[in-house]
Amino acid sequence: MEMTPHFPIYLDYGATTPVDPRVVDAMIPWLREHFGNAASRSHAWGWEAEEAVERARGQVADLIGADPREIVWTSGATESTNLALKGAAQFYKGKGKHLVTWKTEHKAVLDTMRELERQGFEVTYLDVQEDGLVNLDAFKAALRSDTVLVSVLFVNNEIGVIQDVAAIGAICRENGTLLHVDAAQATGRVEIDVKNLPVDLMSMTAHKTYGPKGVGALYVRRKPRVRLEAQIHGGGHERGMRSGTLPTHQIVGMGEAFRIIKLEMDEVNAKARELQKRLLDGLKDIEQVFINGSLEHRVPQNLNISFNYVEGESLIMGIKGLAVSSGSACTSASLEPSYVLRALGRSDELAHSSLRMTIGRFTTEEEIDYAISTIRENVARLRELSPLWEMYQDGIDISTIQWAAH
Amino acid sequence: MAYSEKVIDHYENPRNVGSFDKGDESVGTGMVGAPACGDVMKLQIKVNPDTGVIEDARFKTYGCGSAIASSSLVTEWVKGKTLDEAAALKNSEIAQELALPPVKIHCSILAEDAIKAAVSDYKAKHGVAAAANA
Numbered sequence: 001m002e003m004t005p006h007f008p009i010y011l012d013y014g015a016t017t018p019v020d021p022r023v024v025d026a027m028i029p030w031l032r033e034h035f036g037n038a039a040s041r042s043h044a045w046g047w048e049a050e051e052a053v054e055r056a057r058g059q060v061a062d063l064i065g066a067d068p069r070e071i072v073w074t075s076g077a078t079e080s081t082n083l084a085l086k087g088a089a090q091f092y093k094g095k096g097k098h099l100v101t102w103k104t105e106h107k108a109v110l111d112t113m114r115e116l117e118r119q120g121f122e123v124t125y126l127d128v129q130e131d132g133l134v135n136l137d138a139f140k141a142a143l144r145s146d147t148v149l150v151s152v153l154f155v156n157n158e159i160g161v162i163q164d165v166a167a168i169g170a171i172c173r174e175n176g177t178l179l180h181v182d183a184a185q186a187t188g189r190v191e192i193d194v195k196n197l198p199v200d201l202m203s204m205t206a207h208k209t210y211g212p213k214g215v216g217a218l219y220v221r222r223k224p225r226v227r228l229e230a231q232i233h234g235g236g237h238e239r240g241m242r243s244g245t246l247p248t249h250q251i252v253g254m255g256e257a258f259r260i261i262k263l264e265m266d267e268v269n270a271k272a273r274e275l276q277k278r279l280l281d282g283l284k285d286i287e288q289v290f291i292n293g294s295l296e297h298r299v300p301q302n303l304n305i306s307f308n309y310v311e312g313e314s315l316i317m318g319i320k321g322l323a324v325s326s327g328s329a330c331t332s333a334s335l336e337p338s339y340v341l342r343a344l345g346r347s348d349e350l351a352h353s354s355l356r357m358t359i360g361r362f363t364t365e366e367e368i369d370y371a372i373s374t375i376r377e378n379v380a381r382l383r384e385l386s387p388l389w390e391m392y393q394d395g396i397d398i399s400t401i402q403w404a405a406h
Numbered sequence: 407m408a409y410s411e412k413v414i415d416h417y418e419n420p421r422n423v424g425s426f427d428k429g430d431e432s433v434g435t436g437m438v439g440a441p442a443c444g445d446v447m448k449l450q451i452k453v454n455p456d457t458g459v460i461e462d463a464r465f466k467t468y469g470c471g472s473a474i475a476s477s478s479l480v481t482e483w484v485k486g487k488t489l490d491e492a493a494a495l496k497n498s499e500i501a502q503e504l505a506l507p508p509v510k511i512h513c514s515i516l517a518e519d520a521i522k523a524a525v526s527d528y529k530a531k532h533g534v535a536a537a538a539n540a
Contacts (some may be wrong), residue, residue, distance in 0.1 A: 309468060310468070311444055311445070311468050311469050311470055311473075313444075313470040313471065314417070314469065314470050314471050314473075314474060317409065317417060317470070317471040318417075337442075337444065347441075348441055348442035348443075348444075349441035349442070349468075352441070352444040384423065385420060385423055385466055385467060385468075385474060386466060386467070386468040387437065387446050387447070387448035387466040387467065387468055388441060388446055388468045389468075390425065390448075390466060398441060403439070403440030403441065403442065403446075404438070404439075404440060
């Protein structure tokens with residue numbers, strides 16, 4: 001057993017996971033000798049590719065309790081979300097043109113909703129509670145007779161909170177409204193069984209669950225049947241819902257990754273829960289530390305913490321042995337504070353002071369211990385540099401100061 | 407994002423960190439930025455009242471590595487300068503010295519604002535018209 005961690009330490013499994021070596025092994029033959037096109041009906045290369053694609057479809061369906069015929073291959077969760085939202089909104093627009101989602105959704109949903117607004121739909125963006133969870137009463141009140149579609153993030157990518165999809169789905173059913181769930185961060189972390197879960201559409205991706213990037217799937221319920229207008233036109237693959245030659249190796253990789261996580265999920269989550277607790281215990285006694293999002297309704301892989309009076313980017317620069325993110329990977333190129341944390345009602349400075357640490361299958365106790373010590377050291381060092389910390393120590397409430405925005 | 411060696415050096419070994427007594431007659435204090443924008447800089451200068459020369463400087467900064475480096479660099483540069491020389495410092499010189507990328511230019515602008523604010527504060531204390539920052 002190795003005691004010294006390898007550097008840098010990867011604590012960004014929420015951005016992407018490494019591909020499981022068993023998954024890589026399963027994929028390689030479909031890049032080498034078995035190169036056929038799954039749509040080729042006239043020879044063995046095509047037949048074996050089709051068989052592999054269908055086996056993988058069964059493996060993905062299996063993880064979520066679906067029928068294989070309810071799985072549509074895509075290039076990832078962003079494409080799945082685009083197909084689900086645009087496809088359903090456009091198909092059912094005769095029934096109504098109102099859509100509902102939340103302010104803490106992933107950009108793939110929010111930006112697609114903006115596009116649908118440009119296409120003439122009306123979208124309601126609801127607030128979440130301070131703990132990041134959906135307020136069911138407010139949600140119920142927002143539904144109208146012309147609400148055709150609701151979209152919710154199963155597990156939030158920044159703060160890891162798990163929404164009560166069963167309750168949200170039940171409310172949707174009562175109102176005759178379709179529910180799309182973005183499950184990119186949920187597969188393999190949360191038990192999902194669509195036989196008992198009232199969801200109509202669900203977006204998934206391989207690369208957050210130890211599969212390859214570039215492949216995902218959309219679950220489309222058959223009973224009662226959900227119809228979509230295709231967004232990519234061509235050879236009519238995937239029952240007309242998504243044309244384009246299927247990437248056999250990618251699909252085989254996603255199938256294998258989902259097969260493995262179904263078997264190992266309990267063990268993986270138990271270990272992550274221990275590491276999450278170890279990390280939290282090591283950091284929670286630092287002064288002016290705030291956990292963002294509910295701890296109780298949260299995947300064990302995620303911890304999002306604000307270290308007040310320490311700016312996030314400078315902290316990340318200091319803890320250079322750790323690969324973590326400030327906010328999410330999708331927004332960390334911008335200078336804006338996390339919109340997810342702002343939606344929780346966090347102050348600007350707390351939103352600017354956050355660190356998202358995401359644990360995975362290959363994380364070790366030694367890595368967590370190193371993370372704790374380097375974070376503690378750097379928070380203390382940067383606070384010595386921070387005029388806001390100095391003001392806090394002097395008892396000055398910085399929210400009472402008139403700052404000149406720049 | 408890759409940081410320049412000079413930014414890393416100032417971030418890891420910041421010069422002149424600390425605070426002077428704000429009430430001290432020989433001290434000028436500038437505090438600029440806003441927590442909402444992710445940067446706050448406090449820059450202080452200690453001035454020799456006879457010569458008008460800055461003898462010492464201190465800073466504290468809440469912000470990214472480039473913001474910390476910009477303010478650290480300015481504390482080094484202003485020492486030995488007269489008030490007017492210090493107030494004439496340009497953000498472009500800071501950005502050039504630290505090889506700041508375009509998205510970090512605002513850090514150097516903030517550092518320039520901070521030294522100007524500190525000089526004005528000192529001048530205001532001594533009844534000098536704060537022309538430099540008018």
